Structures are given as C-alpha cells and as structure tokens.
Amino acid sequence: MAPSAPERSRYLDIYTRMTRIHRSDERFRRMLLGGQLAIAYYSPRGQELLSAALMAAVRQDDYLVTTYRGIHDQLAKGIPVRDLWAEFAGKATGTCKGKGGPMHITHPETGVMVTTGIVGSGLPIANGLAWASMLKGEDRVTVCCFGDGATNIGAFHEALNMASVWKLPVVFVCQNNRYAEKTKFADGTACATISDRAIGYGLEAIRIDGNDADAMYDAAARAVAKARAGDGPSLIEAMTFRFMGHSFGDPGEYIPKEEYAAFLAIDPVPAYRQKLLDLQIGEQELGAIDAQILAELEDAVTYALESPYAGEDEILKDVLDVEITPAISGETPFQIEEVA
Amino acid sequence: MAPSAPERSRYLDIYTRMTRIHRSDERFRRMLLGGQLAIAYYSPRGQELLSAALMAAVRQDDYLVTTYRGIHDQLAKGIPVRDLWAEFAGKATGTCKGKGGPMHITHPETGVMVTTGIVGSGLPIANGLAWASMLKGEDRVTVCCFGDGATNIGAFHEALNMASVWKLPVVFVCQNNRYAEKTKFADGTACATISDRAIGYGLEAIRIDGNDADAMYDAAARAVAKARAGDGPSLIEAMTFRFMGHSFGDPGEYIPKEEYAAFLAIDPVPAYRQKLLDLQIGEQELGAIDAQILAELEDAVTYALESPYAGEDEILKDVLDVEITPAISGETPFQIEEVA
Amino acid sequence: MSTGTTTEAPKMISTLQAVNQALDEAMANDERVIVFGEDVADPQGGGVFKTSKGLSTKYGDHRVRSTPIAEQAIVGAAVGAALAGMRPVAEIMLMNFITVAMDQLVNHAAKLRFMSGGQSSVPLTIRTIAGAGRGNGGQHSDMLEAWLAHVPGLKVVTASNPADAKGLLLSCIEDDNPCIFIEHIMGFQQKGVAPPPGHRVPLGKAAIAREGHDITVVSYGKAVNDVLAVAAALDPAISVEVIDLRTIAPFDEQAILESVGKTGRCLIVHEAIKAFGVGAEIAARVQEKLWGRLKAPVGRVGSKYAAVPFAPPLEKAFLYSQLEIQGAIQRLMAA
Amino acid sequence: MSTGTTTEAPKMISTLQAVNQALDEAMANDERVIVFGEDVADPQGGGVFKTSKGLSTKYGDHRVRSTPIAEQAIVGAAVGAALAGMRPVAEIMLMNFITVAMDQLVNHAAKLRFMSGGQSSVPLTIRTIAGAGRGNGGQHSDMLEAWLAHVPGLKVVTASNPADAKGLLLSCIEDDNPCIFIEHIMGFQQKGVAPPPGHRVPLGKAAIAREGHDITVVSYGKAVNDVLAVAAALDPAISVEVIDLRTIAPFDEQAILESVGKTGRCLIVHEAIKAFGVGAEIAARVQEKLWGRLKAPVGRVGSKYAAVPFAPPLEKAFLYSQLEIQGAIQRLMAA
C-alpha cells in the first residue's frame, strides 16, 4: 500500500536525516583511515535510523542533550553539516570555535545544548533545561540521549527520580546498543531490560526496536506529546547495535561473530532505503537526496579542512565572561630568550 | 500457645537488644535535654525493635555498615554500651578515642565496620566488604542499613547494580521510616515502594513491617542464609517510623498529627513487651532484663562522663599510618608569646 | 521614623537574615531566580538552617523547591536551568556533600562556556554551608574552597559579616558565571549592621577590613573576625592591616600586592588545612611579585593536617586559633 | 645470557609494560591484591590502555574484574575491600571521572583510619590516567592532583619514567594508606631501562633526576622529562638541578629544601594549571623555610587558566611548554 502524503513526507524526512548521518560517518572514518583527520571518534554506524526517526518527532526548538557518541543525534537535530564538520576538525568556524571538539558539541540554534563526555552526566542537566521550559511556560521538550552502560551510573538514577517527582518535560532515550565500551550488557547491568528500571521511578517506559523507524518515531512522538502536554517524563529504550566498535580503531573482538552477522543482516540503513523503495518511493527521488547530501558533504569537508584554526588568544576567552588577565590566572608574563 | 524453647530464647534475645537500645536512646535524650551532653543526635526511637530483630538473625562476625542514625544498629550488633557511650561523649575510652564521634562509629570486634554521615555512601563500601569475604572464602555476610531517602542518591543505584551483577553476599536493609529529614517519602521518591526498585537490579526484594519482630527476623534470616550460601544479595524494605524527628530538637511539625498518633498507638517497644507477656514470658523475667540493662547503662553513663578526653597529640595520629610531622603538614612550629 | 537630631542605633541583622534577605530580594527582582535544595521549601522548614524560610510561601513552590537527596541531580538541574536562561540558586546543605557533585560543577558548570566557544552561559549559584566548630565530625566540617579555586571558570565567594553576605550573595546570583557561595556554619548567628536596600558587594574585590602599616593579614570568611580580634589585641604594639578577600577565586591580587607593598609583611589565615590550601597560592604570588620588597617570609595559618575530629578538645586543637594567628604575626614581625 | 666481557644493551620497557608488570608482580606476591575497573579484564581487552592485559587470564576473574560504569561503586568497593584486609587496586579510567567518586575517596578512604581512632586501615590504590596532549578535550584531560594533595590521609604519587612507574606503583600497593597513582596518558609509550626484579621506589622520597648548582627545578610525572630536556639544552650556560618529586603528597620537603638551599633558586613545573596548583604549596614552603637564602623569587610554570581545548593548536597553547620552562629559568637566573 502506498503511504499517505504526510507519511510519505515523513519517510523522506527520516531518510534524509539518516543519509546525512550515514554519509558523514562514512566520510569521517575514511578520513581518519587516510590520516586527514586524527581525532577520537565514536561512530554511530548502526544507530543512524534510530536518531533520524527520533528527531523527526521533535521540534527544532526542543532541547537535546547527548553524548560523545552524538554525531547522529546532532545531525538529525539539524546542526548544519558544515558547522559540525568544522568543529570536528577543530576549526574556528566550527560550532564551538574548535574549543569543545567532537565530544562537546553545543549549538543552541538547533537546540543542541550539551554534549557530554562524562557517562550519565547529561541526564541531570536535561532536567534543568526541562524545568526552565516549564517555569517559563514554554511547551519545549528536552530529549536526552545516552547509552545502555550509562544506566548503571548514579546520575542516571538521581535524574530519573527527580524528573518523575517533578513531572518534568523530558524524554529520556536510552540507545541500547548492547555494549558499553567492551562490556556486554549483561556483564554490567543487573536487569534484563532498561525499561525494568522505570517502575523504580514511577516512569512510563517503552522498549522498542530503535532500528524500526516507525516504532521509534511513534514512541518518540507519543513521549514528546506527553511531555509537551505537561504530563511528565518518559523513558524509551531503543534497541540497536553499533557496527564499528566503541571508538575508531576498536576491532570489536569481544563481539561474537554470529551476533555481529545477525545484526549486519538487518543493517537499518540499507533496510530503510529498501523499505522506501518497496513503498513505491522511487529510486530517482532517493537518488536525488543522496546526491544532494553528498554535495553538501563535499562542501562541508572542504570547508572544514580549509577553515583556519582559532588564534591562541582564544585560551583567554570564554573561561569567564571577561577575558582572563594575569591577575586572574596568576601568570607571570616574561620575555623568552631563545637559547642557541 | 507458648513458644518453643528456641523461639523463647530468641524472643528474649530480641527483647534484650531492643531494651538496650530503647533505654540508651531515652537516656541520651534526657542528657541532651539536661545539657549534660551536647551533640548532634539522631534518635532511633521507633526503630529499636527492627534493629533488634534484624541483628538477632546475624552473626557477630558478620559485617555491618550503617549511618548517623545508627545507634540502634550498633547496640543491636553488640558494641558494648560503655564503649559506645564513651564515644558519643567524645572520650578517649570510646570506640574511636572520640575522633569519630556518634556519626562515625567503628568497632571491628563486633563487625561494625563503617558508620557514615554521607547519605547512601555506605552501600558501595558494603559491597567491598562482602567481596572481600567472598574472595577469602569466608561465609561472612555484610548487612548494610540505610534510610528511605538514601534510595534517591546515585551511590544506592550503583551499589545495588554491582552487588547483583557480582552476586555479593550483602543484605541491604532499607529502614523506611517514611521521612528523609523533613521530606515525606512521596515528595522525594518517585516509586510507591523501595522494593519496586529491586527489579531494576534483578534483586530479590521483600517489603515487610519492620516493627513486626517475627517478620523482620524471618526476612533477615532468609536473606542472610541466602547470602551465606553464596546465592547473592537481597533487599529488605523494613517499614517503620521515627518518633523523635530527624535529629534532636526537631519538633517534627511536618508530620501530620493523625499519622503520628496512628504510629504511636502501635509503638513497637511496649507492643513487643506486651507480646512476650502474652506469650507467657513472665513480667519477672522481663523485669530482670530491664534491671540488668538499666544497671549496665548507669555504669556506661558514669564511665562515659568520667573518662578523660584524648590528648591533643591525637591530631597527629591516625591520619596516616605514621605520625604527622611538620615536614608532612607544612606546619611552621614557632613560639607563641602572650600579649598583654 | 527619626524625628530629627537624635541618632538612631543602626539596624542589625544576622548572617542568617542576610542570606535570607538576599534570596528574597533576588527572587523579587528577577523572576528567573529559582531556589532549590534539600528541605529548602517551607513545608520542610525553609532549609535545615532556615536560610530560605518564607520563600516558597511568598514565591510559590514552582520557584522554591525541596529536592530529593541527590546532589548530582541538584547541581545538574542548576546547570541545565542556567543554560536555559534561569538564575538557579541551589543549596548543597554541607560542603562535604559537594564531593558527590563535583562532576557537574567541574566538568560541566565551569567548562560549558569555554567548551561551547562562548555560546553557553551558566549563571548558577551554589550556596553551601561549611566549617568546623559544632562537633559535627569528619564528614560534615570540611572547607574545600581550594579545590574549587583550582577550577578555571568558577568563582568562589565567602563573607565575613552579614552585610557582605547579603551583598556578595546578590552579586553571585546576578553574575553570569557559576559562583560558589560558602556560608560558615558558625557564622549564621553573627550580627552586623544591616546594609541599605539595593546593597551589592562586587565580586573580585577585596576589602580593607582594617588599616595598618606593619603587616598585612589576608583572610576570608569567618576567620576574618578572628584576625580582626587579634589585630585589635595587638594594637598599638603592632599595626595590622587586614584584607578580607571576599572573593577567594579569582582573588583581588592587586589589593593584596598594594597592601603588602606598603607593609612589607604578609600572613594568610584560613580555616582549611594549610597544605595545598588557598594560602599557598597567595603566598606563592606575593613572594614572586613583591620580590625584594618583603621584610619577612609570607606566613600562613590554617587548621591541622587531619580530618576534623569529633571530641570538643580535639576539634579545638584541629582548628587554627587566635593564639596561632597572633604568634605568626609576632614571628613575622621579628623576622 | 652474556658470555663474558661484552656489555649487553640494557633491557628497555615502556611505562605501559612497567604498570602491567607492577600489577602482575603485586598479584603474584600477595593474593590479597585484586584489580578492578571498567573493562580491565581480558575479555574486555585488559583495560582501555591495556595496562591490565593478561592479568585476568593469569589470576582468574575473581581477582581481576571488569566493573559496571559506576565510579562510586568502584571506589567504594575498594574502600570496603581494603577495610576487610584486601589490597584493592582500582582503575578510574580517566582522572576527570574521579569527580563522581570524590566522596568515597575523601570522606571515606582518607578519613576512616582517623575517624576510627586507628582501628581501620584502608590500603587501597587508585590508578588513574590523566593529562592533555591527545586532543581529548575539556572533560578528559585534567590533572587534578592538587585536590587530592589537599586531603589529609591520601598519598598522591606519579612517575616520570618506566622504572619509577613500576617501583612506585608496587610501593603504593604495599603501602597501608590509600594511594592515588596517576599515569600520564602521553607517557605509556615512553621507554626506559627495565628495573631489576623486586625493584621498589619508596613513597615520600624525591629523586635528584639531574644534579646542578645554579637553580633547582622541582617537577613530577611527565613534566620532569620536559624539564630535563630544557636543562640539557641550557647546559653548560646554566647548571640546572632537577628534582623529581615522585610522591606529590605528602612531598619530600627535605630534598627540596636541601637542593634549593644549595642553588638558591627554585622553579616548580607541572602540567596542571598554575593557580592553586601543587606548585603553590611548594613555593609557599620554600620561600618561608629558606627566607633570606634565596637569590630569586620561587617561580612556577603551569598550564593556562582555562579548560583544556580540543583543537591541536589551542591545546598546545594551553599546555606549559619547554620554551616557557626555559624562559622561567632564565628569568630567575637574571633576578
């Protein structure tokens, strides 16, 4: 059955977001392999569709808090590819002038408020953002993404409890990719599913196949609508898989071959494309999106590589709201004489 | 029906522990009121029987980790009244030479390993003690007591998860007295019962009336036996009530009068005495225990008040395993000249 | 109302009232100000020390909230709310409890402005109560300001009297940087002249609490009062200039250097232990920047290298004393 | 085996191997030693930096355990196990993550001996990896040793070369006090002469890494190597004595005072930011205890007052440099 017009446009929207993530990630890894970039990189390969469908259910002015493995969330949320690439390359034209880097992307224009490198620390901050929206009478929702391993740290617990007691407009999304670094889910986590923890917070929870775009979109849309209506937080456990190990260079020997193969067979990226083809959305239309994204990406890569780094005086800026002087830092400026 | 001989002796054992706690607490408060002592004091009034029954199910060489509201646990575990009183009075003869004080009682001889003043922090330490027993091949169990409010802090979560993944021989006992300082259970805690949280840790949990000695004893005995057998941790939520506010001087205006009255009507201390009388354990026998405990207490009070304080040189001791010298502390010894 | 010539006794307030008034005024002035922490709302007594008493009744329980016992969630909520443009004022009941929330303060509050390339601003205030003297023992009495001072991006502030407490706390709340405001547990009942309405004390500026010409004693918080008492006792034999730092980090280097440049002698006094404390940084800078102009080494007085003991005589032995301050001044005068 | 007269090249090891060997020997020597942390067991790769590779295979997964991501639980387990007589060696993957576990370290590990009146002993070791230079950005690069040094009851230790890393880590594990052993992220591949079996480096004792008579430079960890490079470059124009602190707290005051007493000049160099850093304490003590015997003020070199930036040129600008060390030495020589 052919999709309705709104469905169709949503599918294409999700496809576009997914492809943008997919191509960016692919290109990053190629450049890392080729030595054109040298950064710690946490590939979202396998989690692209999850993020694309999730963010399709969210407004651009909704807040997002995510993690080091966040490029899929950031692109899906709408950060322009150029700005993100430039930040990954550390350039002055990046979202954060190169001062934050990939692990610390902030882009308030698209609602990306915090990217944290500290496991679990985003959740308490998401509460604060959501509380502020509530106090201001805005109907903004805060989406907070984190991994399965993050659910074992204290901040997760404190935040979910507070969000629930205070009925904050937050949607907590656990992207359960079954591994935390090299530790298998069950070796670090004492419950069968993360959703099992929700009852301990009086929270509505749903566990879905995050790689099923419809399931992901529906769950997100429901949770977002609930939060927007003032009915409090939800927890979504979105099951997924990461194909590229924890970080670039991790060969993933700890993943059983059969497990890997089984997930590869249902890789969401080609599957979603095929699904759209099956739904009579033509190769031509998808191809046009692909081409546009590749062009956008080429432009972004060039922009990132050719942009300058910020000047060293940036060290003195943005530490406080005033520039740092020697009287603040205790520095002793002195002349350096070269030695033969 | 009259109790069996072992039951009878257990009842008397529990009665003795309960009475020792009850009389000590009463006497403390009297001395605080009279100004003979001036310390921050967290009365266990209302929780005496819980602790007495719990510790009756535990061996003296089992470990205990408890909190600032710990005097009932410490006495029930077996710390001699003299030593405890002397520590509460800050004296050199106290369990910790007066260096720790009421909030930091340690008494390894009776298994009291840590008393913490930091909410929730005892749980991770309990895991370490239990893990050590496991590694040494001992069948020692670690009992860890904490309040309902403590279940909202991160350490609780991290510890329960780790204990469960590692199948550690710990019995976690939440003494749910329905208030955390002045905050009602439901105002800080998003779940209906603490036991609801256990599923999130794959933990066996039981919620009982902690003021029912049989229920408390049975739950503890089962959990202890399970841990001792190597079958892992349990969580006991023991419902109770505290009659004296959070700390000495707290009039407890935040407790609804009806709630207070309802609990007072079922005050476990007189109720347990009555129960034993009903079970044909004679007034005479109980009276002898009462008298013995009052004598023991008089002795302890005198001992505590008459003991000397430790000398000031204790400041330099027990910081490290060697005495602190000026070269370590950066002190500059100098002569103090009196000024007219 | 005064009818004319007679001078009225100045109105006095306690530090407790000063803190309470500062919170009240901040909330009245700016609806972005929100106050939260454990038991801070009126149904829970308005804070264990009553610093927020009356506020939830006056401003509503949406703006003044008691929280679960969850310091990471508390500081995290402050970070998030600040990022979204609010002016959160969170209470960490005792400074030792900040040890469970250092991540939010250090990795997030302090760094988000920098890491975002200036896009984010985190105008939060954390109020926390610290200090020994009440027999609260090892886990409830620490002064940890040196840790926070070592974190670029944080301001660390404390007051020695009620008027400053009010003026500094208001400045913290109005400041665009994350500020930690430390209240001494023994100082709440201290009385002082009530400041006029609208009173502010600027951050980053020290006060000359007493003028003198023989030696400069730099201190902050409650200890300033001990220093002033010693200075008065030594007068006129030794003329002690007392600098009240007010902002511990980043501190007012210029004020210190000017004073020590004049007196030629410097002693730093604080309650925290001496080793690796705030006094070390001040001493290190003074000896460097006033090289050749000092008449004595820079001295320090702090508490002993130990956990805070429980027993009263041991706690007293742990704490720095007026006698030690006096001895240190005399030693430096004799150098 | 050598057949006689020819001298063999000394066997070299990396710091990574040194740490691994120290853990291995400690486990072989004493079955109370247990090793745990995130991903430290072999099925998880033997640690993200491979420092514990091979150990779980060799000693069994009861003694070498990968943990959940839960630093409070990790340090707490170390505290509890140590109290019960084990010798836990826990890894906190990166030093910034210690911010979520400060309570266990500071309120418990450091204080339990004191608060128990000497009944408890907490012989734990926390290994943690720290430092900038790899583009890991603001939340993965901090050096926070000054916080820990400010806590009575803790020992803080770091090494500048593989042999010391092995000898110091073994000493930490065998020490009856809680020890924090800091490994620099950029130092794992550093090569050095392999120490003989049984090698120990005592805690609390500094090393003279280079003798000299014009100026003493005190440093620790990776920075010692930068100081040595500068010292070599300045030779023979300036004769630099280099002290490698090894134990940061409590540090070897005597070694510093003896050296500076001889040279009359002192510079402290560390990677942590300068303000309120370890250098401040050393400077404060040296200027006081060697009053009148210094030829120049005590100088300090540290990294900039900022979060650690991501972009390579900014990270470089953040970090202290050999050029700055050299400049500081020259300035002090000219004072």
Ligand SMILES: Cc1ncc(C[n+]2csc(CCOP(=O)(O)OP(=O)(O)O)c2C)c(N)n1
């Ligand atoms: C507090 C803290 N501890 C440890 C780490 C190191 N670390 C980085 S990512 C990671 C694994 C997180 O796993 P998960 O939450 O499942 O997210 P994923 O990487 O799978 O997306 C760990 C342990 C950290 N960054 N912060």
Ligand SMILES: Cc1ncc(C[n+]2csc(CCOP(=O)(O)OP(=O)(O)O)c2C)c(N)n1
């Ligand atoms: C980390 C931390 N935060 C706050 C406090 C202050 N505090 C002491 S007791 C307490 C309430 C604890 O309530 P609960 O766990 O229910 O135990 P109860 O006192 O009822 O026995 C609080 C908030 C603390 N000691 N530690």
Ligand SMILES: [Mg+2]
């Ligand atoms: Mg994961």
Ligand SMILES: [Mg+2]
């Ligand atoms: Mg309670």
